[in-house]
Amino acid sequence: QVQLQQWGAGLLRPSETLSLTCAVNGGSFNDYYWIWIRQSPGKGLEWIGEINHRGRTQLNPSLKSRVTMSVVASKTQFSLKVNSVTAADTALYFCARGAHWSFDSWGQGTLVTVSS
Amino acid sequence: DIQMTQSPSSLSASVGDRVTITCRASQNIDKYLSWYQQKPGKAPDLLIFGATSLQSGVSSRFRGSGSGTEFTLTISNLQPHDFATYYCQQGYNIPRTFGQGTKVE
Numbered sequence: 001q002v003q004l005q006q007w008g009a010g011l012l013r014p015s016e017t018l019s020l021t022c023a024v025n026g027g028s029f030n031d032y033y034w035i036w037i038r039q040s041p042g043k044g045l046e047w048i049g050e051i052n053h054r055g056r057t058q059l060n061p062s063l064k065s066r067v068t069m070s071v072v073a074s075k076t077q078f079s080l081k082v083n084s085v086t087a088a089d090t091a092l093y094f095c096a097r098g099a100h101w102s103f104d105s106w107g108q109g110t111l112v113t114v115s116s
Numbered sequence: 117d118i119q120m121t122q123s124p125s126s127l128s129a130s131v132g133d134r135v136t137i138t139c140r141a142s143q144n145i146d147k148y149l150s151w152y153q154q155k156p157g158k159a160p161d162l163l164i165f166g167a168t169s170l171q172s173g174v175s176s177r178f179r180g181s182g183s184g185t186e187f188t189l190t191i192s193n194l195q196p197h198d199f200a201t202y203y204c205q206q207g208y209n210i211p212r213t214f215g216q217g218t219k220v221e
Contacts, residue, residue, distance in 0.1 A: 045160070045203060045214040060211040094159050100166060101207025102150035106159035 002027035006095045006107035012114045018082040022095030022107055029053055029076040033098035036069065036080045039109075040091035050098055051078055085114045118142050118206050122215035129199075129220055135191045137218045139204035144184050148208035151180055151189045154217075155200045163202075164189065194220075 008020035022034070036048040049059035051069040059067050068081040082089060093110045096103040119142035129135050139149065147167040152160035162171045164180035167187055177192045191198055204215040 044216050045205075047212040047214070058210050062211070096159075100150075100169075101148050101212075102162055102165040102205065103152075103160075104162045104165070104171065106161075109159055 002097060002105045004095050004097065004105055004107035006093075006110055008093075008110055008112070010111055010113060012085050012089075012112065014086055014114060014116055015084055016114075018085050018089060018093075018112055018114075019079070020093055020095070020110055020112075021077055021079045024076040024078075024097070027097070027105075029073060034071065034078040035096040035098045035103055037094045037096055037103070038091040039094070043091075046091075048080065048082075048093075085112075087114050090114045117211055118145060118209050118213050120204055120206055120213050120215040122202075122204055122218050124218060125216065126219040126221060129194050131194055131196055133194045135194055135198075135220060137189045137191075137202055137204075137220075139182075139187045139189070139215050141185045141187075141206055141208075145206045145208035147183045148206055149180070149182070149187045150205045150207060151178075152203045152205065153198075153200045154203065160203060191220075 003025045006022040030053040033050040035050045039045050051057045053073045057069050066083050071078040090113050095107040097105040121140045123138045149167045151164040154160040163174050163178050168180045179190045181188050201217045201219045203217050
């Protein structure tokens with residue numbers, strides 16, 4: 001059974017860089033896409049993007065200019081960076097596993113607050 | 117982006133009821149539709165993928181139907197632990213998009 005464990009800074013100031021990492025335990029890392037999703041009261045659930053074990057990414061065009069995703073397949077970890085954050089980036093961030101064009105396993109979530 | 121619209125936004129139900137939630141896509145998404153259940157403070161759980169396929173371990177009281185632009189999630193014999201918020205999500209196009217949620221209370 002796959003488990004996703006995520007971590008990263010929870011409080012940022014405007015213009016700083018959000019950085020989160022997700023470690024995958026169990027399952028086959030190479031057989032899936034690895035996803036970042038965020039949830040806020042104002043925008044609901046928002047797909048940020050996905051990455052595979054080779055580092056191939058697909059990103060939400062609305063965030064693409066500020067988002068970087070990376071993968072360390074040998075460690076079965078993947079990461080998210082969002083630069084130049086504003087209050088609009090305040091949200092609960094989830095990592096997830098992509099299968100059948102859906103998301104079948106999720107991390108526990110990290111609340112990221114952007115405030116001066 | 118494909119817009120996903122759920123109805124109703126909330127509904128009141130009782131244990132034992134049958135509940136139906138509708139999700140409409142702004143364009144054809146074939147059967148690339150998933151349903152999730154989310155409880156407060158938790159990550160969503162996948163219930164249905166491919167519009168009609170039950171995720172492993174999910175109760176058969178959950179049933180998904182539809183294709184194209186209109187989809188439904190039906191919950192039979194509502195149980196106390198089914199009170200939650202339900203979301204649909206399209207996997208047809210990038211960016212993947214979600215409905216706004218339906219709260220069952």
